[in-house]
Amino acid sequence: MNDTAASANRNVSWESWQVYVMAAICLVIGVLVGYLVRGSKGAAMLTESQPAASAPSAAPAQQKQKQMPSLDDMKRMADKKAAPLLEKLKNDPNNADLLNQVGTIYRMTHQFDVAATYYKKSLDINPKNVGPRTDLASCLYYQGDVDGAIAQLEKSLTYDPKHAGTLLNLGLIRYKGKDDAAGAIQDWQTLLRYHPDFQNNTGVEKLIAEAKAHPGKKLAQSE
Numbered sequence: 001m002n003d004t005a006a007s008a009n010r011n012v013s014w015e016s017w018q019v020y021v022m023a024a025i026c027l028v029i030g031v032l033v034g035y036l037v038r039g040s041k042g043a044a045m046l047t048e049s050q051p052a053a054s055a056p057s058a059a060p061a062q063q064k065q066k067q068m069p070s071l072d073d074m075k076r077m078a079d080k081k082a083a084p085l086l087e088k089l090k091n092d093p094n095n096a097d098l099l100n101q102v103g104t105i106y107r108m109t110h111q112f113d114v115a116a117t118y119y120k121k122s123l124d125i126n127p128k129n130v131g132p133r134t135d136l137a138s139c140l141y142y143q144g145d146v147d148g149a150i151a152q153l154e155k156s157l158t159y160d161p162k163h164a165g166t167l168l169n170l171g172l173i174r175y176k177g178k179d180d181a182a183g184a185i186q187d188w189q190t191l192l193r194y195h196p197d198f199q200n201n202t203g204v205e206k207l208i209a210e211a212k213a214h215p216g217k218k219l220a221q222s223e
Contacts, residue, residue, distance in 0.1 A: 037134075037165045074109035081105050096126040103135065112139040130156045130163050137169060146177035164198060167191035171207070181215040 069077065082105045089098050103118035119136035123129065133156045141149035153170040156163060171187035174180040188208050192201055 037168055071110060075111055078105050078109040078111055078114075094125050096122045096129065096132075099125070100129070100132045100135075103132065103139075107135060107139055110142075112142045115139045116143070128159045130160045130166060134163070134166050134169060137173070141173055141177065146173060149173050149177070162194040164191055164195050167194075168204065175207075175211055179216050181211040185211050 082102050085098055085102050089095065092098065099118045099122035103115045103122060106115035116136055116139040119132045119139065122132045133152050137149040137152040140152065150170065150173055153166050156166040167187050167190055171184035174187065175184035185208050188204050192198060192204055198204065
């Protein structure tokens with residue numbers, strides 16, 4: 001997922017809209033989506049929900065709800081945002097970075113099936129790119145393909161065994177999707193062993209403690 005005023009306006013509109021998308025994510029998908037990190041950004045944050053704090057706080061809850069875009073709205077916005085990149089892909093169809101950018105636009109707007117298609121194309125060209133593979137795993141998870149998501153993350157580790165985002169997400173999906181507390185704990189402990197200065201190590205330690213206290217139980221998630 002410039003010199004003209006129109007281009008600047010589009011950028012501002014997209015940033016404003018992202019605030020509502022992230023708020024919608026927190027309300028609709030629930031707790032886990034806040035934990036899964038973007039593979040393309042490594043694991044800088046344990047949650048992706050922080051942008052929601054930028055949403056206007058003075059408006060009544062009912063007004064905020066009306067401002068939330070529907071999935072159809074998000075799809076239309078994603079199509080518009082992706083259009084320039086898709087145009088470039090016509091002349092450069094094997095550009096893995098462009099394919100990854102398009103996938104990210106659709107993943108951010110909950111068009112997980114479309115996003116997965118572009119991530120797969122990107123990985124066909126550059127299979128060792130761990131970031132898009134981790135993002136693909138997230139898409140597969142939200143589509144209900146837990147085993148597929150785990151397979152992608154495990155494949156990522158064959159290329160980069162120390163990738164923090166992969167280890168974090170692998171543990172979360174094992175715990176949430178497979179009730180595999182032991183496997184999740186192992187992944188998270190591996191993460192902390194490789195990255196003792198991990199920015200969100202406190203959050204990871206809390207996840208480990210919860211998994212140890214409630215083996216076999218899933219993380220809380222609103223439906």
